[in-house]
């Protein structure tokens with residue numbers, strides 16, 4: 001099916017959620033039109049395509065929008081042949097989906113909270129929360145990675161790699177901006193080694209920006225919030 005579809009992705013270079021989708025499309029070897037959105041001036045196409053959340057990413061497939069990064073990555077996996085993104089085994093699929101939801105429900109709000117905290121106390125509280133959550137990920141996934149697998153997906157990048165790996169450059173930015181080390185070889189050795197492998201992966205290298213871009217974007221968001 002690859003190549004015959006009309007695919008347009010509304011994204012944002014520094015959005016971990018959009019990066020997930022770009023990685024998924026890259027894994028499948030599918031070409032698509034990429035449209036960078038301006039979050040300070042959302043396009044009519046974005047507002048019409050995702051009227052519920054008004055957020056990127058949105059994948060527009062033959063004119064029909066699909067929203068929410070986890071949903072889109074699964075859609076891409078189901079739609080296209082090529083290397084599988086979700087595990088084949090139903091139990092492993094369920095487990096990967098469970099942890100992907102955990103990343104989005106627990107980890108993401110915690111680390112974004114460090115970024116948005118307005119006081120030192122709030123920042124410290126969010127940092128403690130983030131470290132507790134990442135420790136849970138390290139412990140729960142230790143078996144998978146200790147198994148000798150390079151990635152959660154096995155020898156190559158899969159669903160959970162894409163979901164968590166897309167956040168790594170923001171973790172680097174947070175270390176620089178706030179001095180918080182979310183993944184480190186002392187506390188989370190398996191995740192630290194996995195993160196190194198993820199960074200070296202060709203699919204990731206193609207779409208994951210450097211921490212500099214995240215720092216710049218965070219500063220832009222802070223300036224916009226202060227101006228309100």
Ligand SMILES: N[C@@H](CCC(=O)N[C@@H](CS)C(=O)NCC(=O)O)C(=O)O
Nearest residue numbers: 015016017039055056057068069070
């Ligand atoms: N749960 C959504 C989150 C998407 C999201 O938060 N996107 C941000 C960019 S990183 C956005 O579009 N923000 C615009 C806004 O909040 O107005 C997903 O997984 O796709």
